[in-house]
Amino acid sequence: MIIASYNVNGVNGRLPVLIRWLNETKPDVVCLQELKAPNEKFPEQAILDAGYHAVWHGQKSWNGVAILAKKKYAIEAVRRGLAGNKEDEQSRYIQAMIKGILIVCIYLPNGNPAPGPKFDYKLAWFSRLITKARSLIKLNSPVIIIGDFNVIPADIDAYKPERWVNDAVFFPESKAAFQKLLNQGWIDSIRKLYPDTKIFTYWDYFRNAFNRDAGIRMDHILLSPGMEKRLKKGGVHREVRGWEKTSDHAPVWIEIAD
DNA sequence: ATGCCTGCTTGCAGCAGA
Numbered sequence: 001m002i003i004a005s006y007n008v009n010g011v012n013g014r015l016p017v018l019i020r021w022l023n024e025t026k027p028d029v030v031c032l033q034e035l036k037a038p039n040e041k042f043p044e045q046a047i048l049d050a051g052y053h054a055v056w057h058g059q060k061s062w063n064g065v066a067i068l069a070k071k072k073y074a075i076e077a078v079r080r081g082l083a084g085n086k087e088d089e090q091s092r093y094i095q096a097m098i099k100g101i102l103i104v105c106i107y108l109p110n111g112n113p114a115p116g117p118k119f120d121y122k123l124a125w126f127s128r129l130i131t132k133a134r135s136l137i138k139l140n141s142p143v144i145i146i147g148d149f150n151v152i153p154a155d156i157d158a159y160k161p162e163r164w165v166n167d168a169v170f171f172p173e174s175k176a177a178f179q180k181l182l183n184q185g186w187i188d189s190i191r192k193l194y195p196d197t198k199i200f201t202y203w204d205y206f207r208n209a210f211n212r213d214a215g216i217r218m219d220h221i222l223l224s225p226g227m228e229k230r231l232k233k234g235g236v237h238r239e240v241r242g243w244e245k246t247s248d249h250a251p252v253w254i255e256i257a258d
Numbered sequence: 259a260t261g262c263c264t265g266c267t268t269g270c271a272g273c274a275g276a
Contacts, residue, residue: 009262009264009265009275010265010266012266013265013266014265034275035264036265036266037266048273060266060267060274061265061266061267061273061274062266062273062274107269110274110275110276111276112274112275112276137265140273150276164276166271167276168276169276193260202276203263204263204275205263205264205268205275206261206263206264207262207263208262209263216274245264246276247264248264
């Protein structure tokens with residue numbers, strides 16, 4: 001079973017790229033971030049035509065997350081929004097049960113400029129996620145927390161770490177929060193598979209970053225401890241980043257045993 | 259220190275992204 005995450009950076013503007021990628025790689029489950037579309041403008045029909053059904057949590061202009069699955073899989077127990085702040089109106093969290101696995105799709109706040117209110121919001125959101133994750137790990141059942149974490153976990157995850165020291169995605173507090181999550185027992189699946197390899201999931205649109213491979217790794221797939229033995233392989237579909245009208249992120253994926 | 263590029267807006271310049 002292939003499970004993938006893709007920050008599409010605009011699900012409608014990116015629709016041809018998304019559909020082409022689905023057709024070419026046929027993942028079983030897909031988590032999307034940055035839909036940048038309200039609920040009523042989610043391109044459900046195009047996704048159905050591509051062989052997937054979906055649940056989503058949209059928002060006008062910004063944010064927005066979705067979970068897609070091949071039609072043979074039921075999408076159950078859908079929940080939208082992260083607990084812990086009733087006044088948070090940003091659409092950054094959706095979870096669903098698919099084939100016995102709880103899929104938690106997130107778009108963690110970027111937090112720039114930092115320090116400042118946006119960074120405070122990032123850390124508060126992260127703290128709520130850590131609380132949620134603690135309760136999920138206690139279920140002792142399969143859970144995957146997947147999406148755009150907006151965190152570069154370590155130096156190896158950036159082409160040039162010193163360039164990112166003033167950026168919220170690489171602030172010590174951001175890295176510490178990610179580590180706090182891992183310390184609960186979650187497994188960073190891509191890093192587990194490739195302990196010493198530079199692997200990127202994002203290349204900015206500036207300065208010809210993709211062609212220079214000036215990237216960072218910010219899209220992550222965390223497995224609950226019991227799932228580690230099911231992890232078979234994984235990687236990044238980096239060729240997608242080279243397509244016309246593409247997102248600044250590339251899809252990241254893992255294969256797990258059924 | 260800033261902008262680079264790109265998508266979205268009841269748009270046409272400004273914001274957000276990272």
